[in-house]
Amino acid sequence: MRTLIAEPPKDAARSQLSKAVALLWMGVVVFLTLSGAWGIMGRALLADDDNLWLSYSVDKLQARELGNRLENEVIEFARSEGATKQALARLEMRRDYDTNYGLALLAWSVVDRLVLSNVQDLNLRTALRLGVALVPIVLLPWLVVFWLLSRMRSRSLWLAILVVFSWLSIVAFSRTSYGNFITFGDHNLLWSIKNLLLFTVAPAPAFSLFGFTPRNLIAVLVLAAALSRWQGLDRACYALLALGVGVHTSLGFMTLCCFVASDSLFARHRLRDPVCLSILAAALAYSLWNERMLAIVSAISWRTPALAMLALAVTAALGMRLLKSGDPATVLAPLDRVSAWASANSAQPRVKQDVVLLAAAIGLFVIVGYVASFLASPFSVRYFWGQLPTRLYGAVGPAAIIGAVVLLQDRFNDHRQFEAVVATVVAVAVALAALSIGQYQQPADTVRRQLAEYEAALTRGGRLTSKQAIDERLIYYELGRSIRDGSDPVRRLRHLRP
Numbered sequence: 238m239r240t241l242i243a244e245p246p247k248d249a250a251r252s253q254l255s256k257a258v259a260l261l262w263m264g265v266v267v268f269l270t271l272s273g274a275w276g277i278m279g280r281a282l283l284a285d286d287d288n289l290w291l292s293y294s295v296d297k298l299q300a301r302e303l304g305n306r307l308e309n310e311v312i313e314f315a316r317s318e319g320a321t322k323q324a325l326a327r328l329e330m331r332r333d334y335d336t337n338y339g340l341a342l343l344a345w346s347v348v349d350r351l352v353l354s355n356v357q358d359l360n361l362r363t364a365l366r367l368g369v370a371l372v373p374i375v376l377l378p379w380l381v382v383f384w385l386l387s388r389m390r391s392r393s394l395w396l397a398i399l400v401v402f403s404w405l406s407i408v409a410f411s412r413t414s415y416g417n418f419i420t421f422g423d424h425n426l427l428w429s430i431k432n433l434l435l436f437t438v439a440p441a442p443a444f445s446l447f448g449f450t451p452r453n454l455i456a457v458l459v460l461a462a463a464l465s466r467w468q469g470l471d472r473a474c475y476a477l478l479a480l481g482v483g484v485h486t487s488l489g490f491m492t493l494c495c496f497v498a499s500d501s502l503f504a505r506h507r508l509r510d511p512v513c514l515s516i517l518a519a520a521l522a523y524s525l526w527n528e529r530m531l532a533i534v535s536a537i538s539w540r541t542p543a544l545a546m547l548a549l550a551v552t553a554a555l556g557m558r559l560l561k562s563g564d565p566a567t568v569l570a571p572l573d574r575v576s577a578w579a580s581a582n583s584a585q586p587r588v589k590q591d592v593v594l595l596a597a598a599i600g601l602f603v604i605v606g607y608v609a610s611f612l613a614s615p616f617s618v619r620y621f622w623g624q625l626p627t628r629l630y631g632a633v634g635p636a637a638i639i640g641a642v643v644l645l646q647d648r649f650n651d652h653r654q655f656e657a658v659v660a661t662v663v664a665v666a667v668a669l670a671a672l673s674i675g676q677y678q679q680p681a682d683t684v685r686r687q688l689a690e691y692e693a694a695l696t697r698g699g700r701l702t703s704k705q706a707i708d709e710r711l712i713y714y715e716l717g718r719s720i721r722d723g724s725d726p727v728r729r730l731r732h733l734r735p
Contacts, residue, residue, distance in 0.1 A: 262395055262399065263383070263386060263387065265399065265663060265667070266383075266386060266398060266399065266402055267383065268667065268670070269399075269402040269403055269405075269406045269663075269666060269667070269670070270379060270402065270447065272406055272409075272410075272670035272671075272674060273402070273405055273406040273409045273410075273445070273446075273447035273670070274375070274409075274447040274448075274449070275674055276406065276409030276410040276447070276670070276673065276674075277409050277442045277445050277447045277448050277449070278368075278449065278680045279680060280409075280442050281442035281443060281445075281448060281449070282367055282368065282371075282449065282680035282683070282684065283680075283683060283684065283687060284363070284364075284367070284683075284684045284687035284688050284691070284710065284714070285710060286708075286709035286710045286712070286713055287443075287450075288367055288450075289363075289710060289713035289714055289717060290331055290335075290709075290713045291338075291342075291345075291450065292363055292366055292367060292713075292717055293713050293716050293717040293720065294335040294338070294342055295342055295345050295346050295349060295366065296717065296720045296721060297335060297720060298335075298342050298343065298346050299346065300720060303720060304716075304720055305332060307716055307719050307720060307726050308328065308331075308332040308716065309332070310725075310726060310727055311328065311712055311715075311716065311726055311727060311730070312325060312328050312329060312332070314727045314730060314731070315328060315712075322616075323616055326616060327709070328709075328712070330620070336486075336527055337451075337485060337486045337487055337527070337528075338451045338484065338485060338486075339483060339486070339527065340480065340483030340484050341374065341451040341454060341483075341484045341485065344374050344377075345366075345370060345371070345374055348370045348373050348374060349366055349370045352365075352369060352370055353365055353366060353369070353370060359717070359718055359721060359722070360685060360688040360689065360692065361685065363684070363688060363717060364681045364682075364684040364685040364688060365681060367680070367681070367684050368679075368680050368681035368684065369681070371449050374449075374454075375449045375453075375454065378454055378457040378458050378461060379457060381458075381461045381477070382457060382460060382461045382464065385461060385464040385465060385468065386398065386464070388468070389464065389468065391467075391585070391643075393585065393643045393646045394464075394467065394585075394588075394639070394643055396642075396646065396655065396656065396659050397639045397640070397642035397643045397646070398639060399659055399662075399663055400642060400658070400659045400662050400663070401635065401638055401639050401642060402446075402666075403659075403662045403663045403665070403666035403667075404438075404662060404666070405440075405445060405446055405447060405635070406447070406666040406669070406670055407662075407665060407666050407669055408438075408439050408440070408445070409442075409445060409447055410669050410670060410673040411669070433603065433626065433630075436627065436630065437630070437634065437638075440631065440634070443631075444456075444627070444630075444631035446460070446635045451484050451485040452485060452488065452628070452631060452632070454481075454484050454485070455481050455484055455485045455488050455489060455492065455631075455632045456631060456632050456633075456634070456635055456636075458477050458478070458480055458481040458484065459477075459478070459481065459492050459632050459633050459635075459636050460635055460636045460639070461477050462474045462475075462477040462478050462481070462496070462636075463591060463636035463639075463640065464636075465477060466496075466587060466591070467585070467587050467588055467591075467640075471507045471510065471513060472510065472512050472513055472516070474496070475496075475513045475516040475517055475520075476516055478492060478493045478496060478520065479493070479516050479517075479519060479520035479523075481493070481632075482520045482523055482524055483523065486523070486524055486527045486528050487528055488628055488629075488632050489520075489524070490520075490521075490524040490528065491625075491628070491629055491632070492629070492632050492633055493517075493520055493521075493524075495594060495595055495598045495629075495633060496591070496594075497517065498594060498598070499590060499591050499594035499595075502590075502594065503590040503594070504587075504590070585640075585643050585644065588640045588643050588644065589640075589644055591636075591637070591640055592637055592640040592641050592644060595633045595636070595637040595640075596637060596641075598629065598633070599626055599629055599630050599633070599634075599637075602625040602626040602629050603626040605622070605625065606618075606622045606623050606624075606625050606626050609622035609623075610622060610623060688714065691710060691711055691714045692714075694711065695711060695714075695715070695729040695730070695732075696729075711730065712726075712730070715727075715729060715730060
């Protein structure tokens with residue numbers, strides 16, 4: 238296998254050249270990451286309902302009882318104003334779902350208290366919280382990625398990182414259409430497949446590797462975990478996946494299950510390591526204790542837990558039938574053949590194994606989401622079943638694509654052709670970032686302008702354009718103000734004009 242640094246240099250000059258190239262590549266990756274994050278922040282760091290809810294959840298972390306009471310007051314008010322069942326369900330879901338981001342909110346709260354405790358103006362603090370206070374939280378998992386890259390010796394993996402990061406940076410600054418959700422709401426499989434393909438090449442900012450929400454941080458942690466296991470750091474891999482469970486419990490649990498399935502199929506020795514087992518047990522215990530999404534959706538429709546239990550029952554029944562059908566070795570033989578195929582004819586067997594498993598998991602979730610769209614309630618399809626493939630892909634997609642690019646290089650007879658492609662994509666990404674960075678406003682300025690609009694609408698008794706009975710941006714703006722100054726969250730909402 239061709240390597241950049243692993244082979245002993247023939248002389249001191251060659252050694253210095255190798256170090257210089259490695260530093261250059263690292264510098265390009267860091268630049269692409271920072272510029273891509275700036276491009277995403279310019280589009281996604283807004284005072285929308287999602288970000289205002291996350292900001293409110295930071296305060297709620299320190300006063301959960303008060304936060305729940307305030308949200309219940311708003312929910313009752315929305316009900317009295319004729320809000321739809323779906324709008325009420327969204328408010329109730331968010332009231333109960335903030336614990337899903339426990340570790341992320343805790344880190345955000347600590348930085349907020351250390352950096353912004355002297356800022357008294359509510360709007361200014363919210364704007365800085367969505368900007369300044371997020372920087373160290375987003376930076377921490379990236380520092381792990383950069384450290385892993387600094388010790389990486391595989392040339393093919395370096396090239397894959399460069400080309401994928403370059404493409405994601407181009408998407409961050411371009412005006413292309415984004416692939417966002419796969420809801421299966423109209424039962425149109427072709428539409429869903431088209432949206433999945435668009436989402437693969439141009440993920441929306443909320444699902445970008447360079448984003449800043451807990452969902453984005455999971456993707457960075459999964460990438461770090463994949464880089465760890467591809468370098469033989471199995472314990473570090475499971476430690477990073479366990480952190481992911483703390484950052485985003487439901488999505489972290491899904492990604493953890495994917496890698497456990499990969500090890501069960503391809504590398505069972507990892508699951509026999511006592512340290513890996515201890516980390517895995519702790520992460521699974523936390524997931525079972527903290528997971529809320531299935532219970533929240535179940536409260537809306539009984540069909541969601543019924544479908545989940547049916548899927549588990551069918552899987553268990555098939556497994557028992559296989560085990561009772563004869564020699565267990567016969568049952569495991571097909572799995573062993575898949576394992577042998579995924580490990581053979583590849584210079585990077587660890588990479589191939591994970592790519593095969595992650596691609597299979599995404600495909601399975603697409604099928605499950607599509608089938609469930611015919612059986613489950615529209616609400617559970619919109620917020621649970623239809624989201625499964627999108628959320629899973631958003632978390633594992635970057636790592637899987639990087640792995641796939643590594644494997645793709647084996648198809649090139651002349652590696653210089655692939656290197657020329659990588660150089661072209663990197664050059665375009667760097668040039669586009671350099672030309673575009675100055676065109677974006679400071680995200681905190683945009684947030685402050687939006688918050689001023691919300692304050693004006695509430696003060697004048699007006700309203701913003703929204704499909705909801707009451708604009709959720711105004712709801713979480715008022716909740717954020719009320720939990721900090723003790724005011725009534727409903728008083729000014731009552732005066733909004735229809």
